[in-house]
Amino acid sequence: MPEPVNLADVARLAKVSPATASRALSDHPHVAEATRARVWEAARALEYVVSPDASGLARGTTGRIAVVVPHLSRWWFGAALEGLSDVVREAGRDVLLYHLGDAAARRAFFAELPARRRADAVVLLGFGVDDAERARLERIGVGIVSAGTRIGNHPSVSIDEYVAGRQAVDHLLHLGHRRIGMIVTTDPELDPGQPEGRAAAYRTALADAGVAHDPALTVSVPWSPEGGARAMGELLGLSDPPTAVYAHTDEVALGAVGTLRRAGLAVPGDVSVIGIDDHPLAALTDLSTVAQPAAEQGAVAARMALATLAGEPVEPVATLPTRLVIRGSTAPPARGVRGVS
Known part of the structure; x- marks a missing residue:
């Protein structure tokens, strides 16, 4: 099987640097039209498939949003993740999912985090972090958003x-x-x-x-x-x-x-x-x-993360409304019960 074509191969054929090739393929405005055309011609000739990592070289981004969840089988987390994924996908970004699963997986995730800058923003769904975990998140220099809880002064969405x-x-x-x-x-x-x-x-x-x-x-x-x-x-x-x-x-x-x-x-x-x-x-x-609107909390968190990446102002705290739904499992207590005349 032939070796996969990478960005360096395209740059070499087009006689430009990898950074210039990356900018040309991502339609960066500061690339001469002749250079852009030459890079695209080389990419087509080599049947190059742009990867998120390669296309992010010039702008220092990956095009991905990391989502960290402690559970996948529980309803709230699945609904929030679905709402988030829909918004991220519509924005042309990718979701990188981290499932913590248990305490050991959580410790491993935060221990390895500083060396894993694989995303432009991190969204935490439904769990809080301690001071050491928050410091590790902040150390990687990406936007931090939470849904269902608060993480320091970072943008968050939840119910009351x-x-x-x-x-x-x-x-x-x-x-x-x-x-x-x-x-x-x-x-x-x-x-x-x-x-x-x-x-x-x-x-x-x-x-x-x-x-x-x-x-x-x-x-x-x-x-x-x-x-x-x-x-x-x-x-x-x-x-x-x-x-x-x-x-x-x-x-x-x-x-x-x-x-x-x-x-x-x-x-x-x-x-x-x-x-x-x-x-x-x-x-x-x-x-x-x-x-409570679980899917909407995920969607709002996604929009917060996208706004952070775009350098746009973000509402620091969004509180979504809840509503009482009365069905057949509640009724007045039976007469004769203590406290009921």
């Missing part, structure tokens, strides 16, 4: 976690529930600094309604539907179980619903359940939730 939590808990309070459980989801390996907003919303909503906070009604579990099922089991084991449950994500909420039904309890007749996200399964299972 506190507002989303209040929408969910206030809905249960307005229905008349006073004994409300909360299932907190954690992902300690990949994001030890979980956003506090959803939990803070629960505590302040109860306080504003004059309801005493009972720590026994809060259960923390690793993220998964199975975790939600286990947490619901713990709440049902209390001497005074909740009449409603607020889960931090829809998938965890659906795990809780499964446990309730296996226990012979009706949802919402005996216990109401609400989540956050508006996962596609929420509509199919009639789960009340707070919808």
Whole structure:
């Protein structure tokens, strides 16, 4: 098999430097027309295929945006990645995907990062970084954007976690529930600094309604539907179980619903359940939730990254709205329940 043709081969045939060849092939304005024509003639004669790395030599860019995600199988990350990819593709750029997967992959990624300037911007989807990781990101000298979290003073897009939590808990309070459980989801390996907003919303909503906070009604579990099922089991084991449950994500909420039904309890007749996200399964299972625009967060992050590359002003913080979606998993508590006359 013949060796692939590279930019140096084109430059040699056209009798120009590789930098000039790169500028000519990328239609840089500061290249004489005769030189541009000669370079393109050489490229056609050699059947040269422009690579992102070669075409970026003259302008110091690669034409790519790196996207770093901790999960690929979870709904939010997939939806955000799809929204981002659509915008980047329409702009004629390429996406370079890094899947961290677990704590070891995360450590390896940040350890090797300074030597891997393979993109013009980095977008982090749905996880925070510590000071050392942020310093490594900043060291490679590219634009940094985050979606679903904040990274220092770099541009970011997210929902207001506190507002989303209040929408969910206030809905249960307005229905008349006073004994409300909360299932907190954690992902300690990949994001030890979980956003506090959803939990803070629960505590302040109860306080504003004059309801005493009972720590026994809060259960923390690793993220998964199975975790939600286990947490619901713990709440049902209390001497005074909740009449409603607020889960931090829809998938965890659906795990809780499964446990309730296996226990012979009706949802919402005996216990109401609400989540956050508006996962596609929420509509199919009639789960009340707070919808967040996952794909739009990815799209906004992509536009921020592209604007950064173009040297255009970027809004430092974009907060997208959430909305309460009332379905069949929430209702007023049954009469006779404590606190209900």
